[in-house]
Amino acid sequence: MAQEITLTVNGATRTNQVEPRLLLADYLRSVLDLTGTHVGCDTSNCGACTVSLNGDAVKSCTVFAVQADGADVTTLEGLASDDGTLHPIQEGFWEKHGLQCGFCTPGMIMSSLDLLSKNPNPTEAEIREGLSGNLCRCTGYHNIVLAVQFAAEKMNSGS
Template sequence: MLGQSADGQRGVTVEISVTVNGETRTGDVEPRTLLVYWLRDDLRLTGTNVGCDTSSCGACTVHVNGESVKSCTMLAVQADGEDILTIEGLAPSEDEMHPMQEAFRANHGLQCGYCTPGMVMAAVSLLEENPSPTEREVRLGLEGNLCRCTGYHNIVKSVLACAGQASD
């Protein structure tokens, strides 16, 4: 179908229907639109950050069908029919945080906060795969997510705390 792009040019668009944070969302997207931009620009879910556009930093990490995915590596049309969880949908309610969010808060697992949404999403996925990781396993499991402030010690401490372990 033909539609009008943001720059006013007419181009081909594809209708997609995606479950985002438990709610079915539909939209017309250009086939080349990255999932991260559809989430941010069209759905206004701005907790998913764009850090590099090259899959190097992980700031855009979301869950697609329960798997941790860097949303700058996936086209929005590839998400058609899929189930996506963003940082906005992670907490059980507006009044309480997800245990990983609480662990990051309690253990000072953030500095500037830019990497935090992607880091939290990756950490949740990590604990789903390995509920009792060692410090080394946490460091390896999060190596695709970069913290430019180099707050890794407290990030690892937060993940281990959420897993019910202590770290030094």
């Protein structure tokens, strides 16, 4: 039996009828067409599906859409400015080549957003621990760390 949910996604209010068993990841991808959120392992290990739920990074493959009723959700698509200016974290991944195949990148960026919002000056060890819920099968971790460091510096300088 479908239930109505209303939530804010990337600043816009969305109301939909959903089956309770619809996962938040599938709601974002299939109902809202926001395919920047990737589904990798579908078992809450890889972190490719990470989105921000009320300011906290969560694995959207392990949250039902109905649980997000009333919540504020931000996906990768919500980071860049309307004029296309990249968020400093996206810019960091671009500048430091923080991706190879790119599949894990949306989740890496959303986890980095959670990390930097709570710890604006992380050490390298804190970055690696903070992103330990995100797996990169290309093993591109080195440049991902550099990307987060780039973003932290840029966000702290306010430019």
